[in-house]
Amino acid sequence: MKKRILLFAVTLIAAGLGPLPVKSQDEGEQSHSTSVAGMVKLLEVEAQLIDALKDYAGELEKKLQAVRSGIASMRQESKRAQDSMEGYLSNPLNSFKLIRRMHRDWTLWQIFMDEPVGLTQVDSVQELREQMPTSTDLEEAVTALDRIQTTYGLTMADISSGILDGRQYNVSLSALDTYAMGQILFDEGNYASAAGWLYQSLVWLEDKNNRLPAPVEVSKGEVQAVYAETLLKLERHADALTVVNIALEGDKRNDIKMLLKKSEIETLIRMGPNTIVKAPTLKSTSTRVGEYERGCRGLFPSLSTNRKLHCLYNSSNSDFLRLAPLKMELVGLDPYMVLYHDVISASEISQLQEMATPGLKRATVYKSSASKSVVVKTRTSKVAWFTDTFNELTERLNRRISDMTNFELLGSEMLQVMNYGLGGHYDKHYDFFNASSATNLTQMSGDRIATVLFYLTDVEQGGATVFPNIQRAVFPQRGSAIVWYNLLDDGETNPQTLHAACPVLVGSKWVCNKWIRERAQLFKRPCLKRGK
Incomplete structure (x- = not known):
């Protein structure tokens, strides 16, 4: 889990964005999730981020249009040459133009291709990062949702579907949402709740109609790996083995990793009896109601x-x-x-x-x-x-x-x-x-x-x-x-x-x-x- 967080931070740094700021309460931690009124400004910041992304897309489209226009023009000349190469080159004007194009135009196209796009928009996003939630904010939000679930005895399946204490709302949690819940609860040692949320993430990913945009998508194999690890923490060895076997049938990219995990689990099963723990995915993880x-x-x-x-x-x-x-x-x-x-x-x-x-x-x-x-x-x-x-x-x-x-x-x-x-x-x-x-x-x-x-x-x-x-x-x-x-x-x-x-x-x-x-x-x- 620590490796995944480190990899995420390295990716941000490599992209020139840097990690999200980590602030202590004394340094002005905003505690976004602790006030609805305080979270209103997050919606305003998100609107600015979307505008920056839209402008970035516009810059990309301009560059893409220039490339496509250039391709169309060059393709037309190239096709004329391909029809009769020697005849084309026998004309000194064509020969001159070819040499000039190859020497000058393609150098300029290479520079154009290397030219970064949307730097102004990237800078805008960077400036807004100070106003974005920190890792502490996300952890507090996870704790809050977990508190709601346990206090009111809600099922994770209902919450994921937008059903809160019997009322259906026009909102639901995606695989990214439930996966984040599972990851952070795992890191906090709350394995029973983590298992329930990770299971809901897999349920979401099973639906072929659900799609995540490429930059933020999460693979089923990644979720299955964390889910298996969580089941092992709960000493549900047989269930963990089942998850690993399913993963091996699906995502071939994780074969080596999953085969090693399978061997580890089989060894654990041979060494001792599998402890059966009641699945936490259907009801609140706490059976005691005070x-x-x-x-x-x-x-x-x-x-x-x-x-x-x-x-x-x-x-x-x-x-x-x-x-x-x-x-x-x-x-x-x-x-x-x-x-x-x-x-x-x-x-x-x-x-x-x-x-x-x-x-x-x-x-x-x-x-x-x-x-x-x-x-x-x-x-x-x-x-x-x-x-x-x-x-x-x-x-x-x-x-x-x-x-x-x-x-x-x-x-x-x-x-x-x-x-x-x-x-x-x-x-x-x-x-x-x-x-x-x-x-x-x-x-x-x-x-x-x-x-x-x-x-x-x-x-x-x-x-x-x-x-x-x-x-x-x-x-x-x-x-x-x-x-x-x-x-x-x-x-x-x-x-x-x-x-x-x-x-x-x-x-x-x-x-x-x-x-x-x-x-x-x-x-x-x-x-x-x-x-x-």
Whole structure:
């Protein structure tokens, strides 16, 4: 596998393009796949690349037309000479022209043939390479698609055909797509999933109607070689031998390589029994379905089954709500959790998105061991932060949050606007901090007493906020907001608030959240533990 990657890099260098840039997060890794809004510019870059390729084709066509025109003219003169060679050459004018053509014209044609075509377009592509995804981006995209497949229990065959959780979409994966999935998962040691994707690549290549353009085509023999190697890693020796035998019947160019592999597998089979591993190509590679996965799949009990929960117009939290009460739905009592409906308008949502898009950055998580916020695989989204006094909209939203929660916002964190990308998620976590490793900010402003989460968009599939310990799942509804308490009445942290953002299956998920600190709630919740 490393040899294939090295060969690819050498090919790029030989073509004068060089390898794609490799950037660390500190150097500005763009993490393209972690935000739908962030990926929009990739479509713009791709459009520019296609234009450059089109212009390159135009330059080739000009050169090709010149060659064909020259051929037609020269062929006509040559045919006249071929009909009577001696008669043709007996005329001194013909003889002179022949010698001149052979000495001068063909030298110029050789120079013309050697002349590179489309250098301007090649330079344009080179300039755009800085904006293209890196190997890290591709690995993150593979991980995201694998996360979607396992979390929602989807089959690889369905995903390849464009069927996502029972819905058919007008898109499918090619052999190149599924082969890339298999290659990268193989390199990561996820052999079971890799085998499933490589199998789908072979299924695609079996269809004679499917064609790949020459520069990017992949041979069936190459895929079969990697698939056999993957089956060997799974100790499915007999299956690997079958794949090798099929490859030997098809692609004769791989005979020596495949014969050596066949000999190796036969030796392994003779040395020990073949371990049968259930094929991973039909169902999710993970058979265990936890509470998190059940919540993401919408399998938690409906809120309507709990008679203690109800809906009402909240008009008591503030004087303003007496004039304009908010629609509130009680979601849970431990922790206290309410869902507000139609609490943020479409124009406010649009303005927030416009404000956030230019400054979206990869979301991070604070690590006490490192004493700083770092990028982690368990949180894939992009965020933008806004101070309470950033503009009239942020001031208005903060007043509304105060009305919704009846809390003071002094000392609380800034508004955070987030956009999730390909399989964007935030794994199971708590919003409160560990008091024993509290930062100066936590010691000064207190812990996060409550979380307010606005849903700025509907999400076609997936993207729920799930609370595994209490079997609650809230699916995004544009204009709604969920509020929950992270601390108990005595100020202790509440483990029932464990929650997660499920992977986005289809859609662009935008949210805005506010973490409210406890110190300012001295008179709002006087029963909080002393010393907090």
